[in-house]
Amino acid sequence: MNKTVGIYVHIPFCLRKCFYCDFCSTAADAQTQTAYVDALCQEIDEAAPCARLVDTLFIGGGTPSILPPRAIESVLNALSRKYSFAEGCEVTIEANPATVTEEKAAAYRTLGITRVSIGAQSLCDRELSALGRLHTARDVYECVEIFRRTGHHNLNLDLMYGIPFQTLASFRQTLAAVEALAPEHFSAYALILEEGTALFAQRDKLLFPRADEERAMYDEACSFAARTGYRHYEISNYAKAGFESRHNLRYWKKEDYLAFGLAAHATFDSVRYAHTEKLSEYLAGARAPRACEFLSEQEEDCERVMLGLRTADGIPEALLLKVAGEEKSSFLARCEKEGYFSKKEGRLFLTEDGMYVSNAILCELLPSSFS
Numbered sequence: 001m002n003k004t005v006g007i008y009v010h011i012p013f014c015l016r017k018c019f020y021c022d023f024c025s026t027a028a029d030a031q032t033q034t035a036y037v038d039a040l041c042q043e044i045d046e047a048a049p050c051a052r053l054v055d056t057l058f059i060g061g062g063t064p065s066i067l068p069p070r071a072i073e074s075v076l077n078a079l080s081r082k083y084s085f086a087e088g089c090e091v092t093i094e095a096n097p098a099t100v101t102e103e104k105a106a107a108y109r110t111l112g113i114t115r116v117s118i119g120a121q122s123l124c125d126r127e128l129s130a131l132g133r134l135h136t137a138r139d140v141y142e143c144v145e146i147f148r149r150t151g152h153h154n155l156n157l158d159l160m161y162g163i164p165f166q167t168l169a170s171f172r173q174t175l176a177a178v179e180a181l182a183p184e185h186f187s188a189y190a191l192i193l194e195e196g197t198a199l200f201a202q203r204d205k206l207l208f209p210r211a212d213e214e215r216a217m218y219d220e221a222c223s224f225a226a227r228t229g230y231r232h233y234e235i236s237n238y239a240k241a242g243f244e245s246r247h248n249l250r251y252w253k254k255e256d257y258l259a260f261g262l263a264a265h266a267t268f269d270s271v272r273y274a275h276t277e278k279l280s281e282y283l284a285g286a287r288a289p290r291a292c293e294f295l296s297e298q299e300e301d302c303e304r305v306m307l308g309l310r311t312a313d314g315i316p317e318a319l320l321l322k323v324a325g326e327e328k329s330s331f332l333a334r335c336e337k338e339g340y341f342s343k344k345e346g347r348l349f350l351t352e353d354g355m356y357v358s359n360a361i362l363c364e365l366l367p368s369s370f371s
């Protein structure tokens with residue numbers, strides 16, 4: 001079978017930094033954004049060719065929807081000059097409801113964007129303002145309506161749980177809104193308090209849900225998904241049949257992808273590449289990614305276990321025993337007995353209970369440098 005490749009493109013601009021965010025993103029004026037898009041297109045023009053067909057493209061950020069459609073068009077044109085795209089290529093763009101207009105949504109259709117990932121996070125205004133989001137729940141509704149009106153049939157809503165002031169009841173309210181909006185896909189990530197963020201600095205003044213309440217929210221997302229026809233196909237991701245994110249599955253299956261733009265990381269033929277994280281350096285010409293890690297066979301296997309166990313399809317049991325060592329088989333048997341693992345046709349996968357405690361399980365199974 002001919003190998004394909006994915007592409008990730010990073011747009012590092014946002015209207016304002018959300019309080020919890022430690023991604024590579026910043027507010028910037030229109031002139032800086034234009035200079036960045038020019039530099040990005042130049043990086044793509046100067047990149048080495050790749051004989052493989054591209055079958056997933058993900059334009060992420062930051063907030064790609066902050067850019068005018070002509071900027072997205074320039075990036076797509078640069079990519080099409082350099083690479084061949086497979087028919088039916090999945091092309092995703094991330095959109096923040098505070099930046100979406102009818103004109104942009106219609107342009108995305110014309111440009112061949114097939115999937116839109118909307119950063120909703122919550123459908124409760126109090127929680128949105130605690131997160132420092134610049135949009136309201138109403139904006140999320142309007143954003144979905146705009147994308148539907150302009151002919152988009154593959155929408156994701158990103159949600160969070162563990163938000164300050166969030167309760168099980170308010171999370172249920174968010175899920176009820178998801179049911180009404182009926183996206184083809186939703187994700188629900190646990191909020192992580194990252195050091196250095198505004199939320200981290202405020203942590204003692206805010207009321208966060210307790211660990212047992214967070215767990216109840218995860219359970220609620222799982223049962224909501226089962227009841228409304230979404231498959232829980234990765235720890236934090238749920239999709240209607242056929243709407244799994246093919247690009248993200250590529251990461252979890254450890255398939256190769258190229259990457260362009262500030263701070264973007266790529267993996268190709270067991271080598272990991274990274275771009276500078278300094279915007280000034282990138283704009284000044286330090287654009288080419290540097291090879292930063294060469295993965296040994298053991299490292300590749302460990303990553304395959306770590307990533308594969310995130311998914312509902314799991315991994316071959318033999319691979320796990322190879323990585324963890326036969327001496328872990330009794331631990332595995334115990335996990336299976338306690339309902340954290342299941343086995344089917346030689347594959348091992350985490351149950352929904354197991355997914356919730358996957359970090360602790362992986363710590364036990366993988367060499368300490370990996371877990």
Ligand code: SF4
Nearest residue numbers: 014017018021025062
């Ligand atoms: S919109 Fe996303 S990338 Fe931008 S600051 Fe907020 S969380 Fe970070």
